[in-house]
Amino acid sequence: xxxxxxxxxxxxxxxxxxxxxxxxxxxxxxxxxxxxxxxxxxxxxxxxxxxxxxxxxxxxxxxxxxxxxxxxxxxxxxxxxxxxxxxxxxxxxxxxxxxxxxxxxxxxxxxxxxxxxxxxxxxxxxxxxxxxxxxxxxxxxxxxxxxxxxxxxxxxxxxxxxxxxxxxxxxxxxxxxxxxxxxxxxxxxxxxxxxxxxxxxxxxxxxxxxxxxxxxxxxxxxxxxxxxxxxxxxxxxx
Numbered sequence: 578x579x580x581x582x583x584x585x586x587x588x589x590x591x592x593x594x595x596x597x598x599x600x601x602x603x604x605x606x607x608x609x610x611x612x613x614x615x616x617x618x619x620x621x622x623x624x625x626x627x628x629x630x631x632x633x634x635x636x637x638x639x640x641x642x643x644x645x646x647x648x649x650x651x652x653x654x655x656x657x658x659x660x661x662x663x664x665x666x667x668x669x670x671x672x673x674x675x676x677x678x679x680x681x682x683x684x685x686x687x688x689x690x691x692x693x694x695x696x697x698x699x700x701x702x703x704x705x706x707x708x709x710x711x712x713x714x715x716x717x718x719x720x721x722x723x724x725x726x727x728x729x730x731x732x733x734x735x736x737x738x739x740x741x742x743x744x745x746x747x748x749x750x751x752x753x754x755x756x757x758x759x760x761x762x763x764x765x766x767x768x769x770x771x772x773x774x775x776x777x778x779x780x781x782x783x784x785x786x787x788x789x790x791x792x793x794x795x796x797x798x799x800x801x802x803x804x805x806x807x808x809x810x811x812x813x814x815x
Contacts, residue, residue, distance in 0.1 A: 580789055582606065586769040589642075591759070591777040593620040593628070599635050601783070609640040611696070611777045613670065626659075633664035642696040642720070644670035648677070650684050657684075661693045668720060670696045673705050686712040689719060696720040698757065701728060706742050710749065718751040720775065725768070726758030736771045743772035762789060 581588070587608035590601045593616040601607045610632070614625075622628045629643055641664070645656040657669040669688070671681050685695050686709075697709060700723050713719065723742065725735035739754065746752050755775040756768035762785050768776040788796070 581765060581786065584765070584769045586765065586773055587775045588765070589640075589755075589775055589777045590780065590783060591616070592780045593617040593622055594780070595628075595631055595635065597780055598632065602636055602639060606786075607639070607783075609642070609775070610636060611642040611670070613644045613698070614646045626663075629660060629663050629667075633667070636664075636666065638666060640666050640668055640694075642668040642670050644672075644698065648675045650675065650679065650681065653681065654684055654688065657688050657693055657695075658691075661688075668694045668696045670698045670722075672699045673697055673701075673709075674699075680708065682709045682712055685709060685719070689713060689717050694718050694720070696722055696755070698722045699724055703738060703741055703745070706745065710746070710752075713749075715749050716751055717749070720753045720755050721746075722755040722757040722777075723773075724758045725756045726760045726764065729760065736767055739768070739771035739773060762786065 588606055589609040589611050590598065590607050591611045592598065593612045598610055601610070617625070617628060632641055643660050645653045645660070647653045647656055653671065653675070657671065660667055660669050671685055671688070674680050685697060688695055697719065700706060700721060706721060709721070721742070723735065723739055725739065728735040728738065735756075739756065743754055746754065753774040754772065755777065756764065756771070756773045757777050759765070759776060759778050759782060762782060765776055765778065
């Protein structure tokens with residue numbers, strides 16, 4: 578835990594459970610929150626706006642990213658404006674394209690010019706970054722979420738891309754680079770050395786923070802004992 582506290586990276590909890598969000602808000606290690614329609618659906622959320630307003634009542638200071646879900650650019654804009662007005666600490670997640678591959682770069686530029694802090698999601702390529710940034714003033718406040726976990730799922734090293742993007746963004750002082758789709762605790766260390774400003778961490782991975790810095794010999798022994806105990810409980814015989 579000490580190692581993470583000393584890292585120059587902000588940890589945002591990723592999920593949609595109100596009770597967990599309220600509890601994590603008291604944790605000084607958690608600097609913000611993110612969610613998306615998939616996580617909300619998994620948590621049984623039925624009313625989107627009611628959920629957004631509930632979070633706004635619970636979280637007063639830390640940033641919260643909520644996502645638009647329309648496939649139409651104009652409707653995306655309307656949804657973004659509605660969400661941004663619910664709370665001053667709301668950041669609005671805008672996918673890099675809609676489901677038909679139509680770029681949202683111009684929409685992001687419009688929203689940013691109107692004071693909406695966008696969290697651009699589902700970014701996978703360097704060209705996507707360049708297309709957005711060419712439309713924005715260098716003082717624009719924005720979050721760029723690179724889906725590093727999914728990039729790694731495809732067999733590519735996301736660290737190389739993130740380092741390249743970080744170098745490209747060196748003159749954009751208000752841009753935050755975010756490591757998204759975190760798969761394991763080690764990703765936090767990777768994100769930090771890649772130069773990311775933020776990493777989103779699911780609740781299940783947050784629960785593994787207790788293992789950070791754990792003695793590996795002890796960890797090995799505990800693992801062996803776990804296998805032994807489970808085999809005994811199952812009544813296995815050879």
